[in-house]
Amino acid sequence: MLDSKDVQRWPELGDMPAEEFRETLHRVADWVVDYRESIEELRISPDIAPGEISARLPQVPPEAPERFSDIFRDFQKSIIPGVVHWGHPAFFGYFGSTTTATGILGEMLMGALNVSAMTWRTSPSATELETLVLDWLRQMLGLPMDYTGVVYDTASVAVMHALAAARENLGLNARAHGLCGRPEVPGLRIYASDQAHSSVEKAAITLGIGEQNVRRVPCETTYRMDVSTLRSVIDTDLRAGLLPMAVIATVGTTSTTSVDPVDEIAALCDEHRLWLHVDAAYGGAMALLPEGRSVMKGVEAADSIVVNPHKWLFVPLDFSALYLRRPELLRATFSLVPEYLRGDAEQAERNYMDYGIQLGRRFRALKAWMVIRSFGTEGLAARIREHIRLARLFASWLDADPEFELLAPVTMAVVCFRIAPHGLGTRQAVNQELNAFNRRLVEAVNRTGEAYLTYTTLNGHTAMRLAVGNILTTERHLAKAFDLIRRETARIGAAR
Numbered sequence: 213m214l215d216s217k218d219v220q221r222w223p224e225l226g227d228m229p230a231e232e233f234r235e236t237l238h239r240v241a242d243w244v245v246d247y248r249e250s251i252e253e254l255r256i257s258p259d260i261a262p263g264e265i266s267a268r269l270p271q272v273p274p275e276a277p278e279r280f281s282d283i284f285r286d287f288q289k290s291i292i293p294g295v296v297h298w299g300h301p302a303f304f305g306y307f308g309s310t311t312t313a314t315g316i317l318g319e320m321l322m323g324a325l326n327v328s329a330m331t332w333r334t335s336p337s338a339t340e341l342e343t344l345v346l347d348w349l350r351q352m353l354g355l356p357m358d359y360t361g362v363v364y365d366t367a368s369v370a371v372m373h374a375l376a377a378a379r380e381n382l383g384l385n386a387r388a389h390g391l392c393g394r395p396e397v398p399g400l401r402i403y404a405s406d407q408a409h410s411s412v413e414k415a416a417i418t419l420g421i422g423e424q425n426v427r428r429v430p431c432e433t434t435y436r437m438d439v440s441t442l443r444s445v446i447d448t449d450l451r452a453g454l455l456p457m458a459v460i461a462t463v464g465t466t467s468t469t470s471v472d473p474v475d476e477i478a479a480l481c482d483e484h485r486l487w488l489h490v491d492a493a494y495g496g497a498m499a500l501l502p503e504g505r506s507v508m509k510g511v512e513a514a515d516s517i518v519v520n521p522h523k524w525l526f527v528p529l530d531f532s533a534l535y536l537r538r539p540e541l542l543r544a545t546f547s548l549v550p551e552y553l554r555g556d557a558e559q560a561e562r563n564y565m566d567y568g569i570q571l572g573r574r575f576r577a578l579k580a581w582m583v584i585r586s587f588g589t590e591g592l593a594a595r596i597r598e599h600i601r602l603a604r605l606f607a608s609w610l611d612a613d614p615e616f617e618l619l620a621p622v623t624m625a626v627v628c629f630r631i632a633p634h635g636l637g638t639r640q641a642v643n644q645e646l647n648a649f650n651r652r653l654v655e656a657v658n659r660t661g662e663a664y665l666t667y668t669t670l671n672g673h674t675a676m677r678l679a680v681g682n683i684l685t686t687e688r689h690l691a692k693a694f695d696l697i698r699r700e701t702a703r704i705g706a707a708r
């Protein structure tokens with residue numbers, strides 16, 4: 213431990229003097245609270261051109277040390293103007309924002325400790341808390357006891373690891389020999405619906421399986437995978453001498469939050485001995501609600517499941533939990549102990565570095581543990597329930613207005629819709645015009661800085677997409693967004 217004399221030497225050693233650090237931390241803490249308190253006064257997305265922010269900043273690193281007060285001033289003056297305020301309660305893009313006060317505090321404490329959770333010995337609390345939090349989350353989601361979890365940064369990285377384990381499960385020993393130059397290895401196939409997330413292709417690219425070996429299976433009208441088509445696609449591949457490897461079923465697809473018929477897909481996987489990965493990155497949070505648990509029907513048959521608490525469980529980015537029934541397969545795929553870590557690695561049964569490509573790992577469990585404790589499972593469930601209520605309320609306003617059309621059922625907290633203003637029909641011939649109008653409308657709404665939406669394409673129709681995910685969002689924000697959409701519709705319509 214540093215004695216008081218050493219503390220005096222901090223500046224000489226290159227760090228900020230302790231007293232200045234204390235004062236600065238208070239100042240930054242005040243700024244963070246003020247930012248959260250007044251966030252509604254800020255325009256959500258900046259009105260700037262690409263390159264404008266970097267043009268304001270020195271292009272070469274400073275040679276001499278700079279004072280934090282100067283750095284902080286530039287942060288406010290030059291960086292903040294280029295920030296999209298995801299924490300704004302009228303930010304309805306993607307899956308909303310998971311900023312919470314406890315989450316911010318957790319991130320700050322993680323930064324203060326800055327440990328690496330690679331082996332148990334490199335920080336026993338980090339490993340043991342990761343195991344504990346994963347088990348809490350498993351219980352919260354109602355998953356069986358025999359699932360073991362690992363924390364990654366994102367669901368994209370989680371699916372890559374799940375599919376690496378699936379590949380090892382084929383007995384090809386791809387870990388040792390790779391896939392190239394092996395004529396005895398047939399082409400591998402992965403199946404996912406046409407609504408599944410693009411991370412599946414990225415995983416296939418990374419694992420040497422190839423983007424084109426991800427077969428996208430069409431959906432039924434409500435954007436759920438059509439299982440009879442899946443069956444026939446698998447049969448065709450088998451007849452062509454290909455090797456089906458895995459199916460991705462999604463609980464809460466990115467565009468509409470539709471839920472694939474996981475139980476039927478699981479039965480098919482069982483028949484063909486295929487790995488079943490369930491992407492519940494967003495929708496898994498529904499399982500916290502007794503009335504929402506049905507979305508997870510059949511999930512208990514999965515070989516792997518991913519849930520992202522950073523999407524809808526109020527843990528700040530990033531935190532993704534992958535559960536596996538046979539974690540030993542993942543370990544067999546990735547465990548590789550360099551000599552300099554051998555002493556560490558022998559200290560414990562669970563060293564999380566063995567379950568992925570990453571060696572250094574953040575102490576993510578700390579913030580998740582704090583968030584779960586500060587809300588309690590009841591508090592988390594109440595927020596999710598409220599978000600669903602708000603999304604349905606917004607959908608009811610659209611329903612009551614003949615100019616609007618819902619383009620997908622509202623199953624979670626996302627609403628997909630379009631407007632067909634008077635003067636524009638809904639017939640096929642005008643679909644293109646309608647698509648262009650709805651895209652322009654989203655851009656116009658976002659340009660106001662008062663709300664933020666995204667758009668997607670559903671069955672050839674451009675859909676505006678509104679996602680509720682911020683605990684500070686209330687009916688008032690939705691009403692304002694609805695008014696804004698109508699106001700901008702009138703404005704763009706008049707300018708047509």
Ligand SMILES: Cc1ncc(COP(=O)(O)O)c(C=O)c1O
Nearest residue numbers: 366367368409464465466491493
């Ligand atoms: C259903 C689904 N799966 C996976 C992902 C990828 O998540 P991440 O950003 O954590 O990689 C997303 C992202 O939105 C998603 O919607």
